[in-house]
Amino acid sequence: MTPATSEPQTPLLAVRGLGKQFEARDGRKSESWVLRDLSMAVVDGEFVTLVGPSGAGKSTLLNMIAQVDTPSAGEIMLRGQTLATGEHNKLNPGWNRQIGYVTQDDNLLPWRTLIDNVLFPFEVYGGVDAAAREKAEALMNAVGLTGFEHYHPHELSGGMRKRAALIRTLVYDPPVILMDEPFGAVDAQTRLQLQNDLLSLWRLGRKTIVFVTHDIGEAIALGDRVLVLSRAPAKIIGEHPIKIPRPRKIEDVFSLPEFPTLYATIRAQVG
Amino acid sequence: MSIQRIVDRILVGVILLALWQLTSLWIGFYWVSSPLQVAQRMVAWLSDGTLFTESGYTIGSALIGFTLGAVPGAVIPFLLRRRPVLAAILDPYLVAGYATPKLALTPLLIVWFGIGIWSKVALVASISFFLIFFNTQAGVRGISPQLIRMAEILGARETKVARLVVWPAALPYILAGVRVSLPFSISGTAIAEMLSANHGLGYLIQASAVSFDPTGSFTAIITLTAILTIVNILVNRSERRIFNWRPAAAAFGRPKGALG
Amino acid sequence: MSDAVMHKATARGLFRNRRRLVTVGRVLFGIGVLLIWQWVSALTGSLVMSPPTRVFARIVELIVTGGLYYNLGVTLLEALVGLTVGTLLGIGIPFLLHASPRVTEATLPYFRGAMGVPKLALAPLFMLWFGIGLASKFALITLIVFFLVFEPAFAGLHAIDQRLVTMARILGASHWQVTRKIIWKSLLPFIFGALKSALPWSVAAAVVGEFISGNAGLGFMINQANDLMDITGVFAGIIIVTTLVVTLDIALNRVRDQALSWRAVDSQTTL
Numbered sequence: 001m002t003p004a005t006s007e008p009q010t011p012l013l014a015v016r017g018l019g020k021q022f023e024a025r026d027g028r029k030s031e032s033w034v035l036r037d038l039s040m041a042v043v044d045g046e047f048v049t050l051v052g053p054s055g056a057g058k059s060t061l062l063n064m065i066a067q068v069d070t071p072s073a074g075e076i077m078l079r080g081q082t083l084a085t086g087e088h089n090k091l092n093p094g095w096n097r098q099i100g101y102v103t104q105d106d107n108l109l110p111w112r113t114l115i116d117n118v119l120f121p122f123e124v125y126g127g128v129d130a131a132a133r134e135k136a137e138a139l140m141n142a143v144g145l146t147g148f149e150h151y152h153p154h155e156l157s158g159g160m161r162k163r164a165a166l167i168r169t170l171v172y173d174p175p176v177i178l179m180d181e182p183f184g185a186v187d188a189q190t191r192l193q194l195q196n197d198l199l200s201l202w203r204l205g206r207k208t209i210v211f212v213t214h215d216i217g218e219a220i221a222l223g224d225r226v227l228v229l230s231r232a233p234a235k236i237i238g239e240h241p242i243k244i245p246r247p248r249k250i251e252d253v254f255s256l257p258e259f260p261t262l263y264a265t266i267r268a269q270v271g
Numbered sequence: 272m273s274i275q276r277i278v279d280r281i282l283v284g285v286i287l288l289a290l291w292q293l294t295s296l297w298i299g300f301y302w303v304s305s306p307l308q309v310a311q312r313m314v315a316w317l318s319d320g321t322l323f324t325e326s327g328y329t330i331g332s333a334l335i336g337f338t339l340g341a342v343p344g345a346v347i348p349f350l351l352r353r354r355p356v357l358a359a360i361l362d363p364y365l366v367a368g369y370a371t372p373k374l375a376l377t378p379l380l381i382v383w384f385g386i387g388i389w390s391k392v393a394l395v396a397s398i399s400f401f402l403i404f405f406n407t408q409a410g411v412r413g414i415s416p417q418l419i420r421m422a423e424i425l426g427a428r429e430t431k432v433a434r435l436v437v438w439p440a441a442l443p444y445i446l447a448g449v450r451v452s453l454p455f456s457i458s459g460t461a462i463a464e465m466l467s468a469n470h471g472l473g474y475l476i477q478a479s480a481v482s483f484d485p486t487g488s489f490t491a492i493i494t495l496t497a498i499l500t501i502v503n504i505l506v507n508r509s510e511r512r513i514f515n516w517r518p519a520a521a522a523f524g525r526p527k528g529a530l531g
Numbered sequence: 532m533s534d535a536v537m538h539k540a541t542a543r544g545l546f547r548n549r550r551r552l553v554t555v556g557r558v559l560f561g562i563g564v565l566l567i568w569q570w571v572s573a574l575t576g577s578l579v580m581s582p583p584t585r586v587f588a589r590i591v592e593l594i595v596t597g598g599l600y601y602n603l604g605v606t607l608l609e610a611l612v613g614l615t616v617g618t619l620l621g622i623g624i625p626f627l628l629h630a631s632p633r634v635t636e637a638t639l640p641y642f643r644g645a646m647g648v649p650k651l652a653l654a655p656l657f658m659l660w661f662g663i664g665l666a667s668k669f670a671l672i673t674l675i676v677f678f679l680v681f682e683p684a685f686a687g688l689h690a691i692d693q694r695l696v697t698m699a700r701i702l703g704a705s706h707w708q709v710t711r712k713i714i715w716k717s718l719l720p721f722i723f724g725a726l727k728s729a730l731p732w733s734v735a736a737a738v739v740g741e742f743i744s745g746n747a748g749l750g751f752m753i754n755q756a757n758d759l760m761d762i763t764g765v766f767a768g769i770i771i772v773t774t775l776v777v778t779l780d781i782a783l784n785r786v787r788d789q790a791l792s793w794r795a796v797d798s799q800t801t802l
Contacts (some may be wrong), residue, residue: 276637279633356553359553360557363557364561364564370773372731372772374738374739375738375768378742378765379769382757382762461649461652462652465743476656480658481659488656489656492649492656495652
């Protein structure tokens with residue numbers, strides 16, 4: 001059931017020749033590119049994972065796709081429509097809710113209860129109705145947050161907050177979801193649980209996901225395809241289709257016979 | 272609390288009152304009054320309503336002035352949030368206004384607005400505007416850009432961001448401004464009343480002092496202190512009720528350098 | 532690549548333009564305020580509002596003829612004497628209290644209670660007791676400064692890192708050395724924090740004291756002008772008082788930055 005890697009299907013999300021150059025503090029142009037000539041494509045319903053060394057511009061790439069940062073060169077397209085180019089870049093965060101973004105920090109609003117945080121996307125756009133509530137409750141139930149609806153974020157563990165941040169994005173169904181190391185900074189046990197939760201949620205909805213991580217094991221276990229980013233200036237230097245059948249259980253993936261070879265190949269590329 | 276501690280505290284209080292009483296016997300009631308006289312006067316002024324009337328003038332002027340200053344002080348930083356150039360242009364002028372010792376304006380305000388409540392209202396408005404403005408601005412600027420970005424990605428437009436993200440985030444700062452400026456509005460009114468007025472607690476303090484009636488001054492000062500204490504308690508309590516969402520230990524910083 | 536360079540160039544241009552815009556805007560706004568002031572004073576007549584030209588001429592006149600210096604000197608003297616004595620007491624008494632927990636416990640509620648009294652409201656009584664000269668202002672300002680310094684000094688003394696004290700003792704420091712090198716150093720930031728608000732208060736209290744009754748000082752000068760319906764003089768006096776407060780504040784910042792140069796830059800303590 002895994003979507004093939006190089007099908008001649010029009011990609012849902014395409015990035016072409018993308019580049020990012022930061023400005024030095026004095027306003028002068030710095031010659032260093034964080035990211036250069038980066039191209040990639042993601043088809044509908046695909047789960048793509050991106051690995052790379054830290055500081056490789058992974059977050060910068062997602063920020064540009066999410067329309068919260070401007071590219072210096074190249075273009076980003078969604079369903080064949082251009083969202084941003086190096087020349088034209090008026091930011092439109094999330095592109096009218098077409099692109100969801102789960103960041104490293106949970107960014108929950110500290111003054112809202114958990115359920116109000118999950119309902120927040122409806123409150124800012126459209127409105128909260130019975131259907132929205134039902135959906136929010138179903139998702140909270142799916143990740144084991146039932147019973148904690150009326151707690152404030154500071155009263156909950158890191159793992160619970162991560163789950164809430166995740167379903168806050170899933171709840172409004174954006175066609176593309178970007179995830180930037182969403183499970184960093186939690187302990188190994190919780191991390192495993194969160195990864196399994198994500199996989200089971202994904203199986204229900206089949207969203208298109210671009211998942212950034214520096215953990216190669218995580219990239220293999222979650223993705224249909226692993227893309228490897230080079231050191232800055234970052235570009236794609238490797239592509240690895242993952243043929244492990246779904247549904248997967250993360251802990252089982254690690255003990256599959258093909259896992260060590262895959263891991264070693266990618267590891268060598270990441271450098 | 273141990274019994275010794277309570278006894279110690281009561282003892283200190285009794286000593287202080289005794290010292291006051293003795294001083295008045297020694298130097299004369301005309302100069303320092305005495306605890307007994309103040310207590311008698313308190314009862315007299317409470318029963319004839321003097322304290323209620325005069326407190327009413329002071330509190331009334333303070334509340335009107337506070338409202339006239341605090342509302343624009345809290346609203347303008349929101350309007351300036353998306354207008355950084357305008358904010359930068361106005362900034363030095365606002366800082367200058369903040370630095371001006373507002374109490375020194377009193378003579379001018381009396382020329383403009385007369386010796387009635389409106390000169391006090393104007394003074395208090397100028398005090399509370401700058402205190403609330405800079406507190407609110409600190410809150411609006413201090414909000415995490417990630418939270419705003421997140422809200423925008425989730426589809427929020429400017430009005431929703433302002434109402435659902437910036438406002439709740441800035442509220443603790445605004446209330447911190449209220450905690451400082453509301454009591455200051457009341458004492459500021461009283462000080463302006465001392466300079467020129469024909470009503471209010473400040474007037475009572477000054478008029479009693481110049482007619483060699485320190486008993487009257489003390490009674491009015493104690494009343495003023497009691498009002499300030501009650502206001503402080505009320506503000507703190509409502510603050511705690513509004514912010515039940517945050518962890519108990521979290522403290523919200525206020526910009527330093529409180530130039531009244 | 533060329534489009535990226537273009538983008539950078541325009542961004543830099545915008546940045547430079549924005550700074551220029553702010554500078555021009557500030558100048559224009561200032562001119563606008565002065566013009567409106569001039570215009571309003573022409574409308575209302577000089578008994579209500581004095582035009583800026585005349586106010587500045589008066590300030591220059593006061594400086595050139597020397598009419599300012601006596602009154603400025605009196606106010607400055609009142610403020611600085613009150614500030615010095617009040618600060619010394621405000622630091623000294625917490626140190627004394629520190630020696631006896633029992634005395635601290637017994638007296639603290641009274642200190643706290645006295646803190647709630649609006650000290651400036653005592654001004655009329657101080658005039659009654661100490662006369663209209665310098666003594667009443669010294670007493671009033673000392674009292675105000677004392678309470679502004681007492682609380683932070685007391686808190687600071689209790690917040691001292693006991694590990695540092697123990698460390699110094701182990702290294703063989705005497706009691707006096709510990710007091711001077713550790714306790715005093717740790718206390719300084721608290722004291723400067725207190726002075727930051729005590730300083731403007733001391734000037735404001737001097738001026739208010741002189742308003743209520745006095746025979747010299749800037750407050751007296753303003754009052755006198757007011758009695759003569761000389762609005763120009765009132766305006767000039769207020770501007771001079773403000774300048775004095777701002778100058779003293781800048782001077783204090785300088786001293787603090789020198790004394791606390793070992794600290795990490797504290798962005799909060801700038802006005």
